[in-house]
Amino acid sequence: MIELRDVTFRYPRSKNPALMDVSLKIGDGEFVGILGPSGSGKSTLALTLNGIIPNSIRGAFSGEVIVRDPKTGKTFKTTETPVSKLSTLVGLVLQNPESQLFNMTVEDEVAFALENLGLPREEIAERVEWALKVVGLGGLENEFPPNLSGGEKQRLAIASVIAMKPSHLILDEPTSQLDPKGKREVLRVVEELNRAGTTVVMVEHDSRFLFRKADRLVVLNGGRVILQGTPREVAERVEELVEIGVKVPHSLLLSRALGLPPALSPQEFPSRVARRD
Numbered sequence: 035m036i037e038l039r040d041v042t043f044r045y046p047r048s049k050n051p052a053l054m055d056v057s058l059k060i061g062d063g064e065f066v067g068i069l070g071p072s073g074s075g076k077s078t079l080a081l082t083l084n085g086i087i088p089n090s091i092r093g094a095f096s097g098e099v100i101v102r103d104p105k106t107g108k109t110f111k112t113t114e115t116p117v118s119k120l121s122t123l124v125g126l127v128l129q130n131p132e133s134q135l136f137n138m139t140v141e142d143e144v145a146f147a148l149e150n151l152g153l154p155r156e157e158i159a160e161r162v163e164w165a166l167k168v169v170g171l172g173g174l175e176n177e178f179p180p181n182l183s184g185g186e187k188q189r190l191a192i193a194s195v196i197a198m199k200p201s202h203l204i205l206d207e208p209t210s211q212l213d214p215k216g217k218r219e220v221l222r223v224v225e226e227l228n229r230a231g232t233t234v235v236m237v238e239h240d241s242r243f244l245f246r247k248a249d250r251l252v253v254l255n256g257g258r259v260i261l262q263g264t265p266r267e268v269a270e271r272v273e274e275l276v277e278i279g280v281k282v283p284h285s286l287l288l289s290r291a292l293g294l295p296p297a298l299s300p301q302e303f304p305s306r307v308a309r310r311d
């Protein structure tokens with residue numbers, strides 16, 4: 035579980051806070067999608083969840099972020115816990131995988147953080163094998179990371195994060211740099227990890243996947259949470275999303291325009307039309 039209580043954060047030299055009075059509870063095993071227009075605070079929120087804000091990226095921070103380890107029940111306040119400890123509980127995957135990859139082989143990339151944790155050699159080998167298998171990169175252990183495709187690089191970044199066995203995975207626009215195939219590969223891995231019990235918080239500009247797969251959507255605007263609920267609840271307020279500049283699924287717009295109940299995906303569309311008759 036991750037809980038934010040009245041979190042406000044302002045970057046140094048910024049006039050306005052990037053997050054304002056954000057209170058949010060993310061339950062164990064939940065899949066939460068974060069939506070909002072550009073500059074609404076989505077990335078800033080992602081960075082507060084594992085303590086990078088305010089421990090590494092400093093600024094004016096108030097409120098608190100509490101992370102509970104589901105295995106032990108112990109709680110950690112991010113302001114009082116080193117990022118190295120938090121990253122074993124809350125893994126963060128960024129938009130650009132290249133910013134997270136700097137080793138000579140795929141295997142070393144995944145092993146790197148584990149070596150820093152001081153884990154025994156056999157456990158490192160087991161975790162590397164497991165993480166690469168989960169993301170579908172088994173067999174590519176000796177590849178040079180820059181030679182991988184975009185989707186493979188992002189899956190490698192995910193592997194090196196999940197090898198730490200975090201109970202929570204935060205992804206900040208993980209597919210925005212990828213082609214449709216790479217996008218599908220990464221989204222499949224995220225979905226499978228969530229199904230296996232990992233709590234997922236995902237920021238995505240393209241909201242189609244989140245409307246279909248998330249348990250809950252949280253909409254930010256101007257650093258505040260302006261709306262949250264199940265995708266179906268949020269879909270009822272599609273006009274507000276469009277007004278603030280959130281890209282919503284075409285099926286939603288079309289169903290609204292036709293006066294039908296919201297269709298969260300093109301697949302739902304026929305049943306919506308049928309229901310009207």
Ligand SMILES: Nc1ncnc2c1ncn2[C@@H]1O[C@H](COP(=O)(O)OP(=O)(O)OP(=O)(O)O)[C@@H](O)[C@H]1O
Binds near residue numbers: 045046048070072076
């Ligand atoms: N390092 C920084 N220093 C100063 N201001 C920043 C910094 N990073 C972000 N901001 C500002 O904080 C606000 C929130 O930015 P943030 O990147 O969190 O929004 P976002 O919703 O993720 O945007 P995008 O969809 O464009 O990635 C914006 O006004 C942005 O200009």
